Amino acid sequence: MNETTRSPWRLALFLATSGHSGVDRIMKNFIAALAKRPVRVDLLHVHGHGPYLDRVPTRVRVVSLGTRHVQSSLFKLAHYLRTERPDALLCDKDRVNRTALMAAAMAGYQGRVVVRLGTTVSKNLENRGLVHRTMQYWSIRHLYARAHAVAVPSHGAAEDLHTIASFPPGFVRVLPSPVVSDTIHTLGREPIHHPWFAPDAPPVILGAGELCERKDFATLVRAFAALSHHTECRLVILGKGKKRQALEKLAHELGIADRVWFPGFVHNPYAYMAKSRLFVLSSTCEGLPVVLMEAMALGIPVVSTDCPSGPREILHHGRYGPLVPVKSWNQLAEAMARVLAEPPEKEELMTAVSRYHVPSATDAYLQLLGYGASLSSTS
Incomplete structure (x- = not known):
């Protein structure tokens, strides 16, 4: 299939950020960079959560899941994946990641799911409650293997993940964050x-x-x-x-x-x-x-x-x-x-x-999400 007849590659982003964090800025940069490429983006929105876009770029569609909490988005997300079938799904933070992985399993979703963790998990959980710690360790050890890969921003974060779970070589990928624009x-x-x-x-x-x-x-x-x-x-x-x-x-x-x-x-x-x-x-x-x-x-x-x-x-x-x-x-x-x-x-x-310049970091994420492989397979 040539470039003019091929359907645009589609990426779904499932995020639930505070609206003022480093992850918000990273994802805003990422979305803006995607808007300059032949990629369609569905930004799956949970009410009351970011990232908040001042202007929605062309090729970006905000899809409201009609929910107020990440956990309550499970069935709506599964329905979206089953009916819309994007080429790939990227999500960030553990509660979002585990919801996405369960929804993908429920929907029989065949696209790539890449989950991202932006912190050094074990250190971040030191002062958290027992329930929170238990839930996150459980999801990393038992759910993350369902993903195509786990993306982390540093080698230290990657080493920490390998002490938590027995992931195969190459499964945890260190990618530069799209920060500098x-x-x-x-x-x-x-x-x-x-x-x-x-x-x-x-x-x-x-x-x-x-x-x-x-x-x-x-x-x-x-x-x-x-x-x-x-x-x-x-x-x-x-x-x-x-x-x-x-x-x-x-x-x-x-x-x-x-x-x-x-x-x-x-x-x-x-x-x-x-x-x-x-x-x-x-x-x-x-x-x-x-x-x-x-x-x-x-x-x-x-x-x-x-x-x-x-x-x-x-x-x-x-x-x-x-x-x-x-x-x-x-x-x-x-x-x-x-x-x-x-x-x-x-x-x-x-x-x-x-x-950490936005264009090169965006390329690294798209490669992991299968963008280049998808285009090659349909050429």
Whole structure:
């Protein structure tokens, strides 16, 4: 079949994100890149969940499943797969993955199902309840084998999965996340109308992410307090979450509340990144931290905890930015001071994350999903 008569290859995306996470940004980039290719995309939507698209691109169809929870989407998803029969299905996060795999089995679906996990699972589950931990370990060990492959963003995350389940060689695939786009630079140039970002203001140190235990912004606040004793600077932490009140209280207790700002969730974090002097990741656990790559893509110096997993891979074992032990606020403060005094070259940082450019990362995902193989088989 030639290119003009072949039916467009169709990919279904089953996602249920918070609307403001790194996964949201990754999937928005992925969807935008798919829209530029001869691919039809069905974005299967659960009410109240992201990703939320400002504009739905051509070749992208939003399919409402008419449900409010992932688990209650099982039968609707099975019906969709049975009747629509897309060429492939991609989903992300465990509760979404296990629902998709059960629905595919119920529907007798013959297309490729690729499930994605963006975190280091065992580390992420350490502080979760017994039921949550048991359910996720069970689904990984007993359901994931039904998929064509499991995609993860880092080698550390892949190694962790292999300690949880006995997957065959090549089943867990490390794929670069589609993070770096031209849009980052355009959005980075937008102004911020706040005196802390004026050209002659003291340097701003930036953190960003959900205000939760895993991101450990308390360690960043403590490190900033130590740094600010001898360096004039400001700390801005973007994001919302349950830990906001505790973090604000900590800033007051440390006597730095007038130098710390929590703007909450912002639609354009890149404008803040581009105008900051330093970006700091203080997490205890990651898969492959999107914000770290985004900051480097803008040429902003970074410091990170050496958490499992991702930062060590992104920073090439510390070549492009210091790696400090998790929860070590004093070592984090020292690393922040060093980088502020002697920042690396902007171009070097940007080159270091070139493998995460959206077009090449999208190609890697499409290959795993069978896009090239499907076209070859119908040529």
